[in-house]
Amino acid sequence: MICGKTIDEFLSEIMRFHGFKAPGIVLGGIMVDYCQELIGAGVEADAIVESIHCLPDAVQLFTPCTVGNGWLKVLDWDKYALSLYNRKTVLGFRIWVDTEKTKSYPDLYNWYMRLVPKKELSSERVINAIFTAERNVLSYQAIQITQHSDRHKKGETGICSSCGEAYSLKQGTSCLSCQGHCYYIKNPN
Amino acid sequence: MICGKTIDEFLSEIMRFHGFKAPGIVLGGIMVDYCQELIGAGVEADAIVESIHCLPDAVQLFTPCTVGNGWLKVLDWDKYALSLYNRKTVLGFRIWVDTEKTKSYPDLYNWYMRLVPKKELSSERVINAIFTAERNVLSYQAIQITQHSDRHKKGETGICSSCGEAYSLKQGTSCLSCQGHCYYIKNPN
Structure with missing residues (x-):
């Protein structure tokens, strides 16, 4: 077993x-x-x-x-x-x-x-x-354990001033994706 | 469904x-x-x-x-x-x-x-x-997709000069844990 x-x-x-x-x-x-x-x-x-x-x-x-x-x-x-x-x-x-x-x-x-x-x-x-x-x-x-034992808390939610999607306000005035981390482009076809 | x-x-x-x-x-x-x-x-x-x-x-x-x-x-x-x-x-x-x-x-x-x-x-x-x-x-x-689409490759494996455990050599001469990221101490009891 x-x-x-x-x-x-x-x-x-x-x-x-x-x-x-x-x-x-x-x-x-x-x-x-x-x-x-x-x-x-x-x-x-x-x-x-x-x-x-x-x-x-x-x-x-x-x-x-x-x-x-x-x-x-x-x-x-x-x-x-x-x-x-x-x-x-x-x-x-x-x-x-x-x-x-x-x-x-x-x-x-x-x-x-x-x-x-x-x-x-x-x-x-x-x-x-x-x-x-x-x-x-x-x-x-x-x-x-001395690190990583905390549960991830969800932060306060807002609307990204750039893309208009919901995100965690602790990231700043726009979401991480709009801050330059976006991993995609619109399908060019 | x-x-x-x-x-x-x-x-x-x-x-x-x-x-x-x-x-x-x-x-x-x-x-x-x-x-x-x-x-x-x-x-x-x-x-x-x-x-x-x-x-x-x-x-x-x-x-x-x-x-x-x-x-x-x-x-x-x-x-x-x-x-x-x-x-x-x-x-x-x-x-x-x-x-x-x-x-x-x-x-x-x-x-x-x-x-x-x-x-x-x-x-x-x-x-x-x-x-x-x-x-x-x-x-x-x-x-x-413009990022994150690559599969994570496993690097070459070696033995950490500090803890003696196996790790990926691309991290340097010792593993990330021994480089100060360790999340635990020995149980003091």
């Missing part, structure tokens, strides 16, 4: 949500499972992940925390680590893939350190190595 | 994933449904949302795009707008809640502009107004 699911359920939920059976989410699910056990049942936990790759989906699938409900924060650090913490005490656990430990599982090590191109190392082989290794490649530490 | 689901299925998927029946995701689902119709069936679409609140979950629930698979980008602009675009041509549609149009639906307008405290305006009333309004409060534009 992983995160309260059989292996088949676990893998089919990954397929359904993430679109394919990525080794990173399989490993992420095992990390979530371990971290949930450390923090204990019945604790309302918020989450922080330290990579935008795969890990956010493992947390969103196997905990109540999502990006859209604000209980998951995503840091773009490219580190394969996550923390779950009690949202009241801000005490919790950080868990990470321990590179030294992965060396005992060559397929896992080569995938994790990106030493072998994808074409030469199938997802199936990596996933087999992950299931063989399970928690043996993980390390953890009890932590206290 | 919304996003190919009955209203009951639609609402129960929201409950299961997001944890509660947030009006923002109900509205977001209607936006996704409309945008998918505009872009057309069979188009492999990537997504951009312009708020961290609720909208990311609507896209993750009702399209194949997630944060962890990289097909969804989340901008923290506090604007209730989203874009779906063909990932090859980068042509697509942006859809947003049009404040002027919401004025015909007072409960929706008051909720959207945050004019009435949550205690005085129940989620049920707002959701009823959203279902009454449906697409009548939305506007859209055909767009071409």
